[in-house]
Structures are given as C-alpha cells and as structure tokens.
Amino acid sequence: MAQIEITLPNDKQAQFERLAAEEFLTEERAIEGLLSVGLEAYRDVADRTETEVERSLFSADAEDEYGQRGEL
Structure with a gap:
C-alpha cells in the first residue's frame, strides 16, 4: 500500500x-x-461530455439573465 504525507491547515485537520x-x-x-x-x-x-458541460453553462447564464422560466 502506498504511503502519502500531506500538510493540512489546522482547521481542516480538526x-x-x-x-x-x-x-x-x-x-x-x-x-x-x-x-x-x-x-x-x-x-x-x-466523464460528462463537452456538450453537456456547455449546455449546463449556457443554461446557468440564461437563468441568470432571464430567470428560471425565461421571463424578463
């Protein structure tokens, strides 16, 4: 089994x-x-296809600009 040493900030360690x-x-x-x-x-x-990523980014931009139902 591999051994790895990491350094964590105190809050993450806690x-x-x-x-x-x-x-x-x-x-x-x-x-x-x-x-x-x-x-x-x-x-x-x-594993997501590039089209899915592009579509989700476009959907988020459209929702930001037009609202969830395409309303102004």
Whole structure:
C-alpha cells in the first residue's frame, strides 16, 4: 500500500479528526473512504461530455439573465 504525507491547515485537520472519530473506525479508513468518494465524484464530472458541460453553462447564464422560466 502506498504511503502519502500531506500538510493540512489546522482547521481542516480538526474537521478531519472529528469526522474520522465520528464516522470511521480508524483515520486510515477515513482517508480511504474520503478519497474514494472524491475520486468517484471527479470521475463522474470528467466523464460528462463537452456538450453537456456547455449546455449546463449556457443554461446557468440564461437563468441568470432571464430567470428560471425565461421571463424578463
């Protein structure tokens, strides 16, 4: 198994320690679980086609300018 050393700001370290203590058996399992979820989410975004991304960006711009129903 690979070993990785990271440096976290104090607030992120405190959040991680609380989460690990409340939700996981060990810090190692917490790291594995959080990395798995993050990598899965990243892969899902990366798998989206360019057309879907462009459409969602256009939709957001249109909603900002015209409202959700195309009203002025």
